[in-house]
Amino acid sequence: MKGIVFTEFLEMIEDKFGYELVDQLLEESDLPSGGIYTAIGTYDHAEMVTLVSGLSKRMDIPVPDLLRSYGQYMFTSFTRSYRPFVERADSAFALLSSVQHYIHVEVRKLYPDAELPHFTIEQPAENHLRMHYISERKLADFAHGLIEGCLATFGETATITKTNLTDDGSQVLFDIRKE
Ligand code: HEM
Structure with a gap:
């Protein structure tokens, strides 16, 4: 897991607590x-877990939250x-639609050892996006x-419905509908 994931996590704890x-x-x-x-270093995913x-126990906040x-x-x-x-996209859906085939592809070029999820993304209607998440992490x-x-950044609101497709949490469907 890339260092930026850790440095930002620790920064969030510092900001909030x-x-x-x-x-x-x-x-x-x-x-x-x-x-x-360091932001560009690579560390064991187990350290994030x-x-x-540890934070969950200390603050009595559930891990998913x-x-x-x-x-x-x-x-x-x-x-x-x-x-x-982010600037390349003109809406939240435009950005979310580009995660698999653009953003994470560029991330992989920057960090060949990045551990990225796989998304299958489809847009059945202008106000409706579906993201199928797959990752062993x-x-x-x-x-x-x-x-x-992402929605907040673009000043948009939507209803996100999350459905677990497997018991272990490695496959999840996000159904995102804009009002
Ligand atoms: C500018 C936008 C984005 C950038 C630069 C970016 C970059 C990254 C980077 C650097 C990692 C860490 C890889 C590692 O630790 O080895 C990561 C992981 C991840 N990204 Fe993105 N990402 C972006 C947007 C998104 C969005 C919008 C989503 C979800 C819809 C997403 C889903 C994830 C997830 C879930 C992981 C954790 C790894 C996993 O689940 O296997 N990313 N991304």
């Missing part, structure tokens, strides 16, 4: 990296760090937050 908590969390997590991340479950908030936060950070990808709640962050 203060640096003290980041410090305590890193201390008690006993991570192989020592909790020192440790950090998210944390991942979703983190997705929302992350999209805002993408609008800063990867501005050209089972981060659909994070994807949910990214979709919400």
